Amino acid sequence: MNKSDPWVPFADIIRDPWSKIKATKAKTGKKIIGHILPDVPEELIHAAGAIPIAVAGAGIPISLSQAHIPGYSCSHAMGALELGLRGELDVLDGMIIPYVCDTTRNLYHLWRNLFPDSPCEFLRLPKKIGDSNAKQYLKEEYLRISKWLEGITGNKIVDDTLVSSISIYNKSRDQLRSAYQMMGTSPSSWTASRVISLFESAVRVPREEHLTMLERLPWNVSADPETDHPRIYVRGKVWDPAEITALFDEYGFTLVGDEIVTGNRSVVIDPIIQEDLLQSLVDRHMSLIPYTGYHIEPSQMIDDFLARIKNSKAQGVVFLNPKFCEAAAFDTPDLIFALQKNSIPNLALETSSRGTSLSQIRLRLEAFKEILAGDLP
Numbered sequence: 001m002n003k004s005d006p007w008v009p010f011a012d013i014i015r016d017p018w019s020k021i022k023a024t025k026a027k028t029g030k031k032i033i034g035h036i037l038p039d040v041p042e043e044l045i046h047a048a049g050a051i052p053i054a055v056a057g058a059g060i061p062i063s064l065s066q067a068h069i070p071g072y073s074c075s076h077a078m079g080a081l082e083l084g085l086r087g088e089l090d091v092l093d094g095m096i097i098p099y100v101c102d103t104t105r106n107l108y109h110l111w112r113n114l115f116p117d118s119p120c121e122f123l124r125l126p127k128k129i130g131d132s133n134a135k136q137y138l139k140e141e142y143l144r145i146s147k148w149l150e151g152i153t154g155n156k157i158v159d160d161t162l163v164s165s166i167s168i169y170n171k172s173r174d175q176l177r178s179a180y181q182m183m184g185t186s187p188s189s190w191t192a193s194r195v196i197s198l199f200e201s202a203v204r205v206p207r208e209e210h211l212t213m214l215e216r217l218p219w220n221v222s223a224d225p226e227t228d229h230p231r232i233y234v235r236g237k238v239w240d241p242a243e244i245t246a247l248f249d250e251y252g253f254t255l256v257g258d259e260i261v262t263g264n265r266s267v268v269i270d271p272i273i274q275e276d277l278l279q280s281l282v283d284r285h286m287s288l289i290p291y292t293g294y295h296i297e298p299s300q301m302i303d304d305f306l307a308r309i310k311n312s313k314a315q316g317v318v319f320l321n322p323k324f325c326e327a328a329a330f331d332t333p334d335l336i337f338a339l340q341k342n343s344i345p346n347l348a349l350e351t352s353s354r355g356t357s358l359s360q361i362r363l364r365l366e367a368f369k370e371i372l373a374g375d376l377p
């Protein structure tokens, strides 16, 4: 492996985030707060003087967690619990689990029981995001979590620190948006697997350090000659299996949009710095592409989804549906029906690091590519 390759450090972080974060903790003395993806505002953790680190379970080989959580739980939740039971998360000074579905609610209660000495909070995100009281409710919830964070770090979250934290995260999102665009203009260098590794690593190291790492990338590389690579849009939760982006590269797909929590969805909107900073974070949350599991009116969900695909100029849609995710199973049939009505080709993959056959995914991607090229009916 070429040590001077600027892409290697991002892959290293994804492979083993925990050794690095232990070293960072020893060096900085800062508290480390873990959070289950999605939608925990990292800016609040940062403003309390701690380092937010995402705990992502997909791809973790499962053994110990099977004794505590039903086997029909998604890989994302099972893997997170596995990391906790293995002792990998002992470096954490606190943990925040968001309420996005029944699985994360159960995970929170399990966590409290299994790790009684480790502070853990439940971020009760509003499920009915269109409700007129949802914004006020979320603001009060952010306030409650802020107090909890202050209790752990001993630092008060004041406006100045929150402005500075939001600015750092806005800068990071801006850089990641640029990286996403590079995938469209220079895909031979800025491949999907490399670009998504930037997003995946961003939530696993101090964001300032990540910004410095981004500077070393080949931003000035010249654009590739125009090609007719099929343009795809991805709907799903996490990049599971982890090899999926490398498969997109292998089959020559160009990723023009996605709704993955460590993908384009995480960077499309910045909080606007205003007098009421908690309100800025609330407004951002409410404007994000809703995570499956939030309740919105079905026809609006479909219309918004179709509009996003149209804007992205995608030729086809790939669903990455985590196995055992009830929320995804509810939404997908309606969305597929709407795509079919609009003659937009789509491919629904049910994925899980526990038992997904990569060769099967390969075959299906190959056939999908031929459909997009007009070679298959």
Ligand code: SF4
Residues within 6 Å of the ligand: 074, 075, 076, 077, 100, 101, 102, 103, 104, 237, 292, 293, 322, 324, 325, 326, 327, 328
């Ligand atoms: S919404 Fe689905 S993927 Fe996300 S935590 Fe819940 S069950 Fe798992």
